Amino acid sequence: MTYRSETFAVPVRAPRRRGPVLLLSPSVLFLILAFGLPMGLMLGTSFVDLSTGSLTLRHYERFLTDGLSLYGLGRTAGMSAMVAVCVTCLGYPLAYYLARSSGRVRAIVFALALAPELAGVVLRTYGWLIILEDHGVINRSLMTLGLIAQPLPLSKNLFAVVVGLTHVILPFGVLALMASIQSIDVNLQRAAQMLGASPISILRHVLLPLSVPGIVSSLLLSFTMAASAYATPALLGGAGFKVLATMVADQVLFYLDWPFAAVMATVLLVMMSMISFLGLRFEQSRRLDQHVRLERAS
Known part of the structure; x- marks a missing residue:
């Protein structure tokens, strides 16, 4: 008698990795409660008529027909x-110096860059x-030296707001730029310098x-932070x-007009989201172009 043995393949399921899900759950829950829920309530309020409900x-x-808005x-x-x-x-320039230098001077400059x-x-805004x-340090100094007869309009205008916001947001821009410059190989600059490229050519064709x-x-970080700033433009x-x-x-x-305030906040959020989306798409397309050029060159 002949016995035939048959082997049956039993499918084995890969174990589910619950570790990343458990680690991300508190952050996701916090974002939903602290960001998603308020944004949803704000969006819903913008479509509600308080008189009729x-x-x-x-x-x-x-908003679209109001010239002031x-x-x-x-x-x-x-x-x-x-x-x-x-x-x-x-x-x-500051980010380039911090990315390419080392030692005690770099630590001091880095501390001064983050000191603000x-x-x-509010404190920095009052300082500016x-x-x-009109009777501040700049105008008083210029009038004492006899360079001007009347105070220059340096406050209560767009110039003052741009100066104040630039001072507030500059450390974040430096950190973003420094991280990108540190990823650039120094040998590329040295090779361009050995081939006779000037510092301006190296900056234009290699670094930038x-x-x-x-x-x-x-640009995206500075734009979104400036667009949502309140204290500096108000002061x-x-x-x-x-x-x-x-x-x-x-x-x-x-005015206690919550629906119209929700509309303005929604428009502001949409504007910042569109700018961020366009900026990210531009960065992705540029990376894709560089990848295609490298493949053609190889």
């Missing part, structure tokens, strides 16, 4: 763009108010193209300087 688009129509949106975008450019341009974050935003006001991710991160800009953040506060505190 029904859903309506009247508040969005009011559109002016505040345009001023917010322009102010944030100016702050982003100033932070990136001023922070790039040790003080509160003392410096830039390779540090685009840091530049984009600095340095004065009562006549209106951006969306201060206009939202006015609608809540003085």
